[in-house]
Amino acid sequence: MHREYRAGAIHSDERHHRWLFDDNPDNGAEGPQYWIYQKEGTIHGQQAGIPFALFVNGAARRASWAINLKVTPAYQMRGIGGVLSEIYLRDNEVTAAVNVTEAARKAFLRAGWEFLGRIPKYVRPLRTAGIRAGLPGALRGLAPLFYPLLLVVDGWWWSYLRLHGFRMEPVAAFDPRIDQVWNEASDAYPVVGRRDYTRLRWRFDAAPDPRRYHRFYLFQGGRLSGYAVLRYSIRNGRRVAVVVDFLCPPRLLRALFALCLQQARHAGMDDLQTVMCHCPGRTGTLLSLGFLQRDSSEHEFLVHYGKEEDVTRHLLGNRHNWFVTMADCDLEWMFLREHETEPEQQV
Incomplete structure (x- = not known):
């Protein structure tokens, strides 16, 4: 099915494929979650999944992220996609998907999936170029006026961080100490995928290109309280830092993201961006740091949960x-796209 992806697509990369499917620590005894429809030696359809342990009110559920449902054009409208998805669903207690095609979305809804809305995108300009890009065309000339206001916001938060003893330290790789963060923070989130040492080591340290990830530990005083993973990229001509992953107790979210802003600014980025859902009652967490929330049709969120109580x-x-x-x-x-480049960092 590689020919169904555009040239250079990450899902056609053999190293990425082996890591994502063969090496996943949450694979069951049956092996990777990958199903195909084959006729006369040629593959005409596929459905893949990324298994993970989902904790719902602290109880583990066997779950999977549905990706890569594809059927070649000549074999569409024959029910092949529906059959592949039905077989896939039997393996999981909870199945979720984001960024599905319109055809896959319709097939999922017919199969009993629920549409939960769109996962929002958050953007925080760091420099005049980032502010200008985030303003409507008629207001872009005012970007230099907004920049000093953001510096005031940043200054207030940096004083807060110093006063309360928060700091962020880079680490070359995750280590077993990170289990402490998972054990202490996970219960605060009603529905959360496991983020312990085993999972994080696979997701970032064993990835095909681990150097692209910048890992940071959050400390308050001498206590490890959270982590964040950033990537640096160039999007639409701007230098962008992206928060790929993080975890901390909800009360420390502002401190964690304020320190991410520091790191992004130090690296010479124009924006800090992320796509995320977070815990109830925390909608204003990022807004208080100057982030703008933008809904995106690309990040539609669907879930199938079978016979749960x-x-x-x-x-x-x-x-x-x-x-x-x-x-x-x-x-x-899907957010960063494969053709985007890694910028040089300022020192």
Whole structure:
């Protein structure tokens, strides 16, 4: 099916394929979640999944992110996609998807999936170029006036960080200490995918190109309290830092993202961006740091949860209960795209 992807697409990269499917630590005894429809030696359809452990009110569920449902044009409208998806759903208690094609979306809804809305994108300009790009055309000339206001906001937050003993330290790779963050923070999120040492080591340190990820530990005083993973990219001619993943207790989200802003500014980026769902009651967390929220039709969120009990169904059926970052599903690769380049960092 590689010919169905555009040239250079990450899903046609053999290293990426082996890592994502063969090496996933949450694979079951049956092996990778990858199904194909083949006729006369030629593959005409596929459905893949990224298995993970989903914790719903602290109880683990066997879950998977649905990706790469594709059927070659000559074999579409024959029910092949529906059959592949039906077989896939049997393997999971909870199945979720983001960024599906319109054809896949219709097939999923017919199969009983629920549409939970769109996962928002957040953008925080750091320099005049970033502010100008975020303003309507008629107002872009005012960008230099907004920049000093953002510096005032940043100055206030940096004073807050110093006063309360917050700091962020870079690490070359995750280590077993990160289990402490998962154990202490995960219960605060009603629906969250496991982010322990084993999972993070696979997701970032064992990835085909781990150097693209910049890992940071959040400390308050001497206590490890969270982490963040950033990537630097050039999008539409601007230097952009992207928060790919993070975790901390909800009360520390502002401190964590304020420190991410510091790191992005130090690296010479124009913007800090992310796509995420976070815990209930925290909508204003990023807005208070100067982020702008933008809904995107690209990030439609669908879930299938079978025969879960009523309480669990209530939690899973509300997008605002989910903790989702760009490290989940294939959000990172769909957002950054493969053709975008890594910028040189300022020192």
